Amino acid sequence: MSGWNVIVIGGGHAGLEAAWAAAKFARTALLVGNPATIGRMPCNPAVGGPGKSQLVFEIQALGGLMGRLADETAIHTRVLNASKGPAVQSLRVQNERDAYAERAQDVILGHSAIDVVRGEAADLEPDGRGGWFVVTADGRRLAARSVVIAAGTFLRAVTWYGRSSRAEGRQGEPPSRFLSAPLARAGHVLKRYKTGTPPRVRADSVRFADLLEIPADPQPRGFTGRPGPRATESPTWQTHTTPETHRLIGENLHESPMYAGDIEGLGPRYCPSIEDKVVRFAHHDRHLLFVEPDGVQTSEVYLQGFSSSLPPRLQDQLVRTLPGFEGAVIQRYAYAVEYDVVDSTELTLNLESRLLPGVFTAGQINGTSGYEEAAAQGLVAGTAAARRAAGLEERQISRETGYLGVLLDDLVFKGSDEPYRMMTSRVEHRLLVRQDNADERLAELGTEVGLVDAPQLRAVREKYARVAEGLQALQTQRVQGQTGDAWLRRPELTLSDVEALGVTLPDLDAEERGALEIRVKYEGYIERAERQLAAEERARDVNLQNVDFAAVPTLSREAREKLGRVKPETVAQAARVPGVRHADISALLVHVKRTTGVSRET
Template identity: 65%
Template sequence: MTVSRETFDVLVVGGGHAGIEAAWAAAQLGARVGLVTTNPDRIGLMPCNPAVGGPGKSQLVFEITALGGLMGRLADATAIHTRTLNQSKGPAVRSLRVQVERDAYAVEAQRVLLAHPNVQAVRGEVAHLWIEAGHLCGVQLVDGRRLAGRAVVLSAGTFLSGVVWYGRQSRPAGRQGEPPARFLSQSLRAVGHRLMRFKTGTPPRIRADSVNYGALEVVPPDDPPGSFTGTPGPHAAAMPTWTTRTTARTHRLIQENLHLSPLYAGDIEGIGPRYCPSIEDKVVRFADKDSHLLFVEPDGIHTSELYLQGFSSSLPPELQEEMVRSLPGFERAVIQRYAYAVEYDAVDPTELTPGLQSKKLPGLFTAGQINGTSGYEEAAAQGLLAGVNAARFAAGEPEVHLPRESGYIGVLIDDLVHRGVDEPYRMMTSRVELRLLCRADNADERMVPYAVRWGLRPKADLERVEAKYARVRAELERLARVRVDGVSGLHYLRRPEASYAALLERGLGPEVPLTPEEAYQVEVRAKYAGYIERQIRLRERLRELSAYRLPAGLDYRTVHNLSREAMEKLERVRPATVAEAARIPGLRDSDITALLVHLARTREPAGA
């Protein structure tokens, strides 16, 4: 057996969105990173929709950007269409969605990541984790090479024992045209991890010159364009997108051919995402609907392909032809790449720490779809945190994490490691209890302090953010003293028709004008002051429960009045605090009370 001459601090397995952020974060902290992938030219490839963001997801990207990650930067650099969703709703749910040039995104990701002096791409397929005497030493490749690493991040996406389905025909693959990771599942089981089987899918790609755009409804880009970094790319408003709808003929074709679907025929064992179902699943589950909205999105400015969002399917290719041509505008459409479903293995995320480290094998971290999530943004967020902690582990430093109340990434990780998943997890604004405090627009205020503390950003960045919000607070204090129509400026802004811009037009602004971003913060904080105060009180109550720490070696059999179900779940998850225990599905209020009483009796209450 040969051993590679290269010894890395961190080995990252997989070059998708999780792998990119893990490698970048670890490298930024000074770790020597080996990025192991079967083909470095596929790093950053977007195998599904050519877009970043959307409800719940854009909030993740703003937080990744504030923490010093790459996803927002890459999306802005390659944007061809931006649109802010939920504009008519409150600021908590407004979400940016950036359509990107798909191929350019991958090129830009490779250019930026592989230019980092601490990152080296290693071509190869990982066969096994390299473990000696119970300690993780690195990974072993299928060609016999061993790569030494103090920490390993697995970000294998849908490749773990992946199988793709076209109708009832299947073949091993991680995604279209690429082989699966054939051996890693066995390695994970060997160290004690429980694996689950999940499923996802992708729509067909349509030849752009075969579509009748006159029959489609145009969705124009925002003007001016939005961005994650504050600097829109040069082509951010270059393209429209379009919409069409399914028809009665579409639904009839699907209903008459469900026996050809591997999902309905029982061939697929994996559980699919509830919030991103296939078109056949939507037709069956929502039989009362006459049609379903579909989004037609270009893969680039000069692309030959269109992405048909909302039309994911695992039905046979010949049937897909008829289904697509039943859509308005697609009567003569030509499919360049057919839709398919993919089944893959995922680890049980309750077997991970809040820093995404395996509880079974120190030094092993996992991120992305391997943890039971779906979506680029969820994967990138996990990759960043796993990369930070892998670098810290390699340097002998303690693990860090983001508390739930800090924002969307905190909620995502907390849900995964304490609640677990029984289907691919998708981030949504409704999952976040404190979403009015954790908006996309104040991600810098919440995340930059962590980024600086962890070493991902310089202290000067924090000073700029602190100065920005000091100006916002000063303006709110000034408005409390200004009289407008007989009331204070703050009370004036709480009127539905009032705006900060109207105050400025009346000459009631500060001597030194605020930036547009600062002015927006003033208006939001004034207009929603009552709701924000309510959420601040809720945050404090959640923190109180978090102060009650559970001893690491607590024998839950000694806790009086604890239900058997609670005992089993607490033993498996091993929460650090009562707050974490309260979020485990199946635990009742009486179980939480039993824990608090036990802590009081054993003099282990507030973790002072």
């Protein structure tokens, strides 16, 4: 093979999606150190959760791979925040860890348009014709029109077990030794980040009877609408730290590389190590921990919430202070990993380097954390790289499009000073971009950019046509003097209750019934959110040149300081200043209207 349309470097969740997307356009290479590690789940064996499931539903709506892999290997599914409104409800799918990687490898290795190439990327060289050579450590020069770097936590990576370290990208796998150099040579600012993973404990050494069992939802849910046959086979469990756990950590902080000053990298605020939790939240006498199986017939359980970089001998003692783990045997010890990331503000919204045209980056190399964030970026970068290579028009996803748009906008315009994690609180219009309507919002866009085929688009259109039929039936059929949709607005009633009153609906599946119920029950809220979004879109060009930000009393202190320093000229510019939140923008608009009237850039 003399060359490829796109070369993707790295076979993690970002690399998987990038290769899958790029291969829909033309022949693609996936360059990995070891094909047996493709699709591996190095941290928690689960997909989804608050803010993250919304990303996976969007990936699925755009023709991506992650939702399919998660559903096919599911052993436990639960809807989180089920008692709250649809804007924050999130699906979490527990997976058979090994099966997930095996299924990913089946898909990639069996793909007719993907060539898996074994090797270590060492350098990037322009080919003089707008393309690139990826130079491997053994001297091969692999040609491509575009390149996607999805190196995860491997760039100049070091793992830490107490004060001892070794060169690894994750446990037992060598780092990417050379690829930071061409990025830095081009002028990219590289930062050091840190993340960690908990210990894995032998399942037969845990007293599960002493743990709080959390069963799967009786009716399994999936990202594709087709949860796998084993989706309710396993529970998960909860335990917690104890005063003895906290005492041991407090007495041994000097053995933590983070507290001893050995680690330079910035760690995730929203997923701290157990040492960090105990120090930062000293007023708490316990911290909740989640015990998650690696499979239905697993030999290991994953201690979610207990990531650590303390030495193995201390990990043994600490784990045995937890209820149910008094006789625990650790099978794989926790560790921290420190690695290089690029400054994401040096990228375009399609994740193309502004300094290396034709080179895209995706995943943890961009300063994010989590499988879902990585996969979403991989889909965007792989699609954009393939379209660029084919000379197709560039397409970008806006912030208003959904969680994926917010992720891209935050990374490019705000950047990050810690591993970035998607959360529902980051999304201003989350009632409009729910997980349940991702296909309705994005399937058309997926078709336009070349990711979604005609049968998938047709299925989405038919689904919402049936939902519209159901809504019409509710609006036209009267029960006891009121229409069916009026009855359904009563909070205590479900769609089944309304049917029992005498309303006849068309044949709808569970997803369609859920979509119909949300449309009726939240109609007023959704309409208000739509009006607010429209008003904000009209206000983007409001002039802020004469605004004294220090004189706006309803601004947060952080917003006053940062806006005063940056001095944005318009609301659109102000919204992209790191630390300025949606509430601050609303306060600015109110202030401008009261003091000067709403003006626009001319």
